Amino acid sequence: MTQDLAIVGAGPAGMAAALAVAEAGFSVAVVDEQARAGGQIFRRPPEALGERHGSYRPYPWARELIERFEDHPGIETHFRSTAFGVLRDRDGLASTALELAVSTPTGGRKLTSRRLLLATGAYDMPVAFPGWTLPGVMTAGAVQSLLKSQKLLAGQRVVVAGSHPIQLILAAQLLDAGAEISEIAFARDLPGLVEMAQSLPAIPGHVSIFAEGMRALAKILRHRVPISRRTVVSEVVRTDNTLELRLSQVDSDWKKTGADHRVEADVLALGYGFTPSTELARQVGCDLSWNSAGGGWTVSHDAGFQSSAPDVFVAGEPTGVAGAERAWAEGHMAGLTIAASLGAAIQPATLARARRRLAGAARFAGVMHTMFEPRRAALAELSRQEETVICRCEEIRNGTIEDALQNNPFMQSASAVKLECRSGMGPCQGRYCEETVAARIAAIHETSIEASGYFNAHLPVKPVPLQDYRDIGDE
Amino acid sequence: MVKARRLATKRGGDLRITFEGETITAFEGETLASALLAAGVAAFSLTRTGEPRLPFCNMGTCFDCAVRVDDRELVRACLTDVREGMQVRRQEVK
Amino acid sequence: MTRGYDTIVIGGGLLGCATAWMIARDGGRVLLVERDQINQHASGSNAGSLHFQLEYRMIERGVEAARKAAEAMPLHLQAAQLWSDLPGLCGQDIEVKQTGGLMIAENAQQVELLERKTEIERSWGLDNRMIDRAEIDRIAPYLSDRVVAAALCPTEGKADARTAGPALARAALQAGAEIKTRTEVTGLVRQGGRWHVSVATAESAQRAIAESVVIAAGVWTTRMGQMMGAHLPTIPLALMMTVTQRVPKLIPHLVQHAGGRLSLKQALDGNILIGGGWPARLIRHRDGEPNFDAKPELLTTSLSGNADMAIRVLPDLSRIPAIRSWVGTTTVTPDQLPLVGPVPGQPGAFVATGGSAFTLGPSFAQALAALIECRLPETDLQAFDPARYGRQ
Ligand SMILES: Cc1cc2nc3c(=O)[nH]c(=O)nc-3n(C[C@H](O)[C@H](O)[C@H](O)COP(=O)(O)OP(=O)(O)OC[C@H]3O[C@@H](n4cnc5c(N)ncnc54)[C@H](O)[C@@H]3O)c2cc1C
Ligand SMILES: Cc1cc2nc3c(=O)[nH]c(=O)nc-3n(C[C@H](O)[C@H](O)[C@H](O)COP(=O)(O)OP(=O)(O)OC[C@H]3O[C@@H](n4cnc5c(N)ncnc54)[C@H](O)[C@@H]3O)c2cc1C
Ligand code: FES
Numbered sequence: 001m002t003q004d005l006a007i008v009g010a011g012p013a014g015m016a017a018a019l020a021v022a023e024a025g026f027s028v029a030v031v032d033e034q035a036r037a038g039g040q041i042f043r044r045p046p047e048a049l050g051e052r053h054g055s056y057r058p059y060p061w062a063r064e065l066i067e068r069f070e071d072h073p074g075i076e077t078h079f080r081s082t083a084f085g086v087l088r089d090r091d092g093l094a095s096t097a098l099e100l101a102v103s104t105p106t107g108g109r110k111l112t113s114r115r116l117l118l119a120t121g122a123y124d125m126p127v128a129f130p131g132w133t134l135p136g137v138m139t140a141g142a143v144q145s146l147l148k149s150q151k152l153l154a155g156q157r158v159v160v161a162g163s164h165p166i167q168l169i170l171a172a173q174l175l176d177a178g179a180e181i182s183e184i185a186f187a188r189d190l191p192g193l194v195e196m197a198q199s200l201p202a203i204p205g206h207v208s209i210f211a212e213g214m215r216a217l218a219k220i221l222r223h224r225v226p227i228s229r230r231t232v233v234s235e236v237v238r239t240d241n242t243l244e245l246r247l248s249q250v251d252s253d254w255k256k257t258g259a260d261h262r263v264e265a266d267v268l269a270l271g272y273g274f275t276p277s278t279e280l281a282r283q284v285g286c287d288l289s290w291n292s293a294g295g296g297w298t299v300s301h302d303a304g305f306q307s308s309a310p311d312v313f314v315a316g317e318p319t320g321v322a323g324a325e326r327a328w329a330e331g332h333m334a335g336l337t338i339a340a341s342l343g344a345a346i347q348p349a350t351l352a353r354a355r356r357r358l359a360g361a362a363r364f365a366g367v368m369h370t371m372f373e374p375r376r377a378a379l380a381e382l383s384r385q386e387e388t389v390i391c392r393c394e395e396i397r398n399g400t401i402e403d404a405l406q407n408n409p410f411m412q413s414a415s416a417v418k419l420e421c422r423s424g425m426g427p428c429q430g431r432y433c434e435e436t437v438a439a440r441i442a443a444i445h446e447t448s449i450e451a452s453g454y455f456n457a458h459l460p461v462k463p464v465p466l467q468d469y470r471d472i473g474d475e
Numbered sequence: 476m477v478k479a480r481r482l483a484t485k486r487g488g489d490l491r492i493t494f495e496g497e498t499i500t501a502f503e504g505e506t507l508a509s510a511l512l513a514a515g516v517a518a519f520s521l522t523r524t525g526e527p528r529l530p531f532c533n534m535g536t537c538f539d540c541a542v543r544v545d546d547r548e549l550v551r552a553c554l555t556d557v558r559e560g561m562q563v564r565r566q567e568v569k
Numbered sequence: 570m571t572r573g574y575d576t577i578v579i580g581g582g583l584l585g586c587a588t589a590w591m592i593a594r595d596g597g598r599v600l601l602v603e604r605d606q607i608n609q610h611a612s613g614s615n616a617g618s619l620h621f622q623l624e625y626r627m628i629e630r631g632v633e634a635a636r637k638a639a640e641a642m643p644l645h646l647q648a649a650q651l652w653s654d655l656p657g658l659c660g661q662d663i664e665v666k667q668t669g670g671l672m673i674a675e676n677a678q679q680v681e682l683l684e685r686k687t688e689i690e691r692s693w694g695l696d697n698r699m700i701d702r703a704e705i706d707r708i709a710p711y712l713s714d715r716v717v718a719a720a721l722c723p724t725e726g727k728a729d730a731r732t733a734g735p736a737l738a739r740a741a742l743q744a745g746a747e748i749k750t751r752t753e754v755t756g757l758v759r760q761g762g763r764w765h766v767s768v769a770t771a772e773s774a775q776r777a778i779a780e781s782v783v784i785a786a787g788v789w790t791t792r793m794g795q796m797m798g799a800h801l802p803t804i805p806l807a808l809m810m811t812v813t814q815r816v817p818k819l820i821p822h823l824v825q826h827a828g829g830r831l832s833l834k835q836a837l838d839g840n841i842l843i844g845g846g847w848p849a850r851l852i853r854h855r856d857g858e859p860n861f862d863a864k865p866e867l868l869t870t871s872l873s874g875n876a877d878m879a880i881r882v883l884p885d886l887s888r889i890p891a892i893r894s895w896v897g898t899t900t901v902t903p904d905q906l907p908l909v910g911p912v913p914g915q916p917g918a919f920v921a922t923g924g925s926a927f928t929l930g931p932s933f934a935q936a937l938a939a940l941i942e943c944r945l946p947e948t949d950l951q952a953f954d955p956a957r958y959g960r961q
Contacts, residue, residue, distance in 0.1 A: 033535045033554050034554070035556060040534060045504070046487070046503075046504035046505070046556070047504065048486070048487030048488075048502070048503040048504025048505075049484065049485060049486065049487065049504050050485055080554065080555075080556070082535075082554075085867070085894075087866070087867055087868065087869050087872075088850075088866055090850065090866075093853060093855065099869055101869075101872075110869060123532060123534060123536045124532060133526065133528065133531075133539075135517070135518070135527055135528070135529040136529070137531070138529075138530065138531055138532075138533070139531060139532050139533070141532060141533065141534055142530060142531060142532050142533035142534070142553075143533075145533050145534060146479070146508075146509065146512070146533055147482075150505060150506060150509040151481065151482040151484045151486075152479055152480070152481055152482065152509045152512065152513060153479065153480045153481075153482060154479050154512065155478055155479060156478060156480070177482055178482075241478070266478055277536070285863075285864060285866075392528075392531075392537065392539065393522075393538060393569060394523070395522050395523055395524055395526070407739060408607075408735055408738070408739060409742075410581075410603075410606070410607050410738060410742075410748045410749075410750045411606060411607070411735070411750075412606065412750065412751065413606050413609075415606070415609065416606040416607065416608070416609060416735075419608060419609070419613050419731050419732075419735075420731065420732060420735055422731075422838075425892075425893070426538070426569070426892075427538035427541065427549060427569060427814065427890070427892060428536060428537050428538045429892075429893075431536050431537070432536075432537060456864075456895075458893045458894055458895045459867055459872070459893075459894050460891055460892075460893070460894070462535070463538075463549055463814060463890035463891060463892050464890060464891060465547065465548070465887065465888050465889065465890055465891070466811075466813065466843075466876045466879065466880060466886050466887055466888075466889055466890070466891050467876070467880070467887040467888065468891075469811075469872045469873055469875070469876035469891060469894075470873050470876040470877050470880060470887070471873070472869055472872060472873055473869060473870060473872070473873025473874065473876075473877070474873075523815070546888060547888055548814060548888060548889060548890055549814055549890045568815050568817075568839070
């Protein structure tokens with residue numbers, strides 16, 4: 001059966017779009033690797049814990065969105081299922097349908113649809129430095145989702161490091177769970193009064209988010225958690241069961257000044273921001289554009305969130321990381337455009353409302369961007385040592401990459417380095433080394449990260465058993 | 476060993492899985508990653524040079540949590556729900 | 570600014586890099602121009618199989634077609650030797666393993682085809698022989714019981730397509746060649762007995778002058794021919810490849826199938842490479858002309874068909890994860906024989922392409938270097954002369 005729309009990702013963007021399209025009377029199928037709808041931000045606890053809902057603070061709209069999504073009879077869902085590639089059916093030059101290759105718990109299957117929406121979200125921005133592969137070093141998202149959805153505290157003594165404001169919220173959640181926070185290290189200064197004042201006009205409608213931040217900060221201060229500003233983790237070593245971290249001072253450009261101190265922890269939670277998940281978009285041939293504040297490479301799209309690839313739409317973080325409100329608003333707008341492209345009549349008032357909501361969310365996201373954009377080139381310099389692992393999967397070290405660049409002066413692109421050094425050829429498909437490789441090329445050739453380009457993505461965007469390939473041929 | 480701790484909360488029924496032949500108790504609704512972290516497993520996967528890896532992203536993107544489940548290779552523990560009787564092995568040479 | 574060279578090589582795939590290296594090594598002043606990066610097209614995306622037996626696509630249309638295809642055998646025999654010498658000759662690390670190739674048969678009809686094919690190959694001097702199931706059990710116990718016989722060619726094997734091109738580019742640099750990447754040849758004019766080559770980068774356009782030019786442009790060969798007004802017919806083929814996760818050492822051979830599209834082998838790193846000529850969809854412009862700048866599209870039928878073939882002969886593969894499937898575009902010619910030699914009607918211009926030109930790259934390069942240096946090539950090139958297609 002051909003669905004009107006297939007969606008990858010059941011976060012705010014995917015759910016909002018699914019509802020807009022299903023409510024216009026079209027059939028929708030949604031695929032997500034997680035066990036339930038909600039996406040990364042909500043990471044709901046499993047059904048076995050007995051509750052339909054988790055905590056959605058500070059997003060009051062989440063509860064209703066999830067209920068409407070789950071209760072809508074026109075939306076078919078496939079959870080614990082990985083969309084591993086997009087294929088196209090054609091009649092001559094004309095594209096007739098999209099085929100989503102999906103790995104489900106019971107094998108491979110093909111979902112055929114007239115339109116496709118990629119609402120694949122984002123993942124924590126990787127920053128390589130000596131020791132970032134050690135057990136106990138985790139992304140902030142990992143520590144947070146274990147807490148939120150699994151009620152599991154990853155370790156008793158935690159260092160929270162990075163530059164994203166969510167770090168403060170994570171720290172407060174960890175304190176609530178009974179963890180000790182040895183230190184919070186912030187690469188930048190905390191926002192000053194001037195910046196706060198400048199951001200005020202963007203706040204209406206987002207007061208609850210700021211309130212959440214203030215609550216978190218108050219809790220951290222009450223617990224007398226040491227907060228170091230202009231500080232990054234520059235090295236981790238592991239002795240027995242303890243992580244020993246070196247926290248280095250940086251200047252306003254996030255370059256190391258030389259001063260550092262050490263602290264011990266069981267777990268290091270790293271959060272420098274988010275990188276959009278664009279692998280399916282790359283694989284299906286969507287154009288990308290570089291947007292550092294939006295997380296790096298983002299999917300280009302028009303006002304209705306259609307990408308450059310025919311019939312493929314995109315919403316939420318892949319268009320530029322901008323938070324849950326904006327993801328919802330983009331998903332909604334994408335859904336309306338898709339419904340219209342399928343033949344639905346959309347009321348001008350509905351469209352106008354959708355546009356207003358998008359604009360409001362954009363203002364807020366813009367403020368967050370300018371305040372918290374990571375200094376990418378400086379962070380990449382943390383991994384310049386010979387032995388530091390750049391590609392976690394293939395264990396390609398910095399020395400190998402720098403040697404390749406020295407010996408092959410004709411290599412200037414991330415893809416060429418990938419082919420030569422194997423960095424990015426392991427199971428994670430280069431998600432965790434692409435930017436470091438690109439930054440290294442930029443540093444050595446004195447160009448920009450953007451000029452190094454990005455890795456091509458291939459099917460399967462996440463490895464699947466060869467049997468799943470075989471299965472998608474079955475009708 | 477990373478000392479992960481289950482917070483006091485209502486959980487699903489208990490069940491048993493094995494990791495490298497050792498029996499581990501887990502609770503319905505848990506992911507394999509949670510169950511193995513709570514059991515203090517020292518390495519979910521080993522890299523080609525034998526370095527131990529534990530979950531890094533807990534959202535299915537890094538593959539550091541890859542294990543072998545009932546002979547299936549490269550199964551992401553963070554996206555796999557525990558089931559009674561699951562036989563789990565370390566993923567060697569990720 | 571205009572610079573003078575003995576030879577300008579157009580294209581930085583395996584062929585271009587090998588040719589530039591050989592000419593520079595022999596003392597020629599060489600410029601290699603590549604519009605993208607070195608090794609990013611067919612040469613960096615192929616299966617790396619060193620094919621010396623006739624391949625499935627050459628035998629699927631029967632014995633007569635096989636006999637015709639076998640005319641390229643001298644180039645293959647030369648390649649077998651060249652590949653094993655290549656790392657030593659160019660002084661670079663290139664992974665080359667010639668541990669034997671098997672073309673397998675599952676039934677009597679395929680066995681017969683293999684026998685006929687082996688005869689033809691042996692008549693050209695290729696070391697190739699039939700082996701029975703007992704011998705398969707001894708040397709290739711990993712193959713499923715369905716396999717009843719095979720043709721074994723001891724010199725077949727694989728080389729690392731990821732790194733061979735750049736290694737030859739480094740050798741060329743060290744021998745004194747110049748390499749310009751992200752630089753495209755946009756015009757080719759012969760004036761005053763020399764080639765005037767227009768080259769463009771994102772920033773600037775320049776002109777370089779050379780006594781001779783080499784078209785090593787893969788699927789762009791026909792277009793380069795048109796640029797100089799020559800007829801160099803090629804047929805583009807978009808193909809798919811898959812690589813699996815690393816697994817313990819299992820398959821020492823290059824495995825092919827006499828009854829279908831399959832090639833299977835294990836890289837030094839342990840990953841299994843699966844291919845064999847399964848098609849991808851070539852993207853075309855509205856006027857029907859192929860658009861080589863657009864990535865060909867994967868086909869569901871190829872993904873499942875190739876996996877099915879692979880799992881049939883190696884059932885354990887079903888649970889091994891596929892890590893990546895990719896596509897590439899390569900050329901064959903209308904008569905399935907390669908195009909190697911002078912560009913008809915264009916003095917000082919030479920070309921090579923067509924067929925398994927990763928395997929044949931070093932042979933092609935050696936032939937082109939000889940022609941440019943006015944030596945007699947070691948192999949008789951008559952059957953591959955581009956002039957056989959006339960001037961159109
Ligand atoms: C750990 C974490 C915490 C965050 N906290 C906040 C916060 O507090 N406030 C805030 O504003 N923003 C936060 N963000 C940013 C967050 O990404 C967005 O706010 C919001 O979740 C975006 O919604 P979305 O619908 O675009 O994507 P997501 O909610 O991320 O949903 C994408 C979904 O797609 C699924 N998916 C991706 N690829 C595939 C595939 N190939 N096959 C199947 N399924 C796939 C994922 O499993 C995921 O469920 C956080 C992000 C992370 C990672
Ligand atoms: C999927 C696949 C699997 C294959 N498997 C095998 C195999 O196992 N064994 C085997 O022997 N063969 C195999 N082949 C065939 C083999 O890959 C090719 O025949 C061979 O790589 C051709 O090399 P080349 O250097 O001629 O072309 P290419 O590697 O394509 O190089 C041509 C170069 O020319 C450049 N160029 C083009 N136009 C211009 C211009 N105007 N200016 C500057 N530069 C230009 C291009 O950018 C390109 O880099 C396979 C091919 C594919 C696609
Ligand atoms: S922890 Fe990263 S994929 Fe599971």
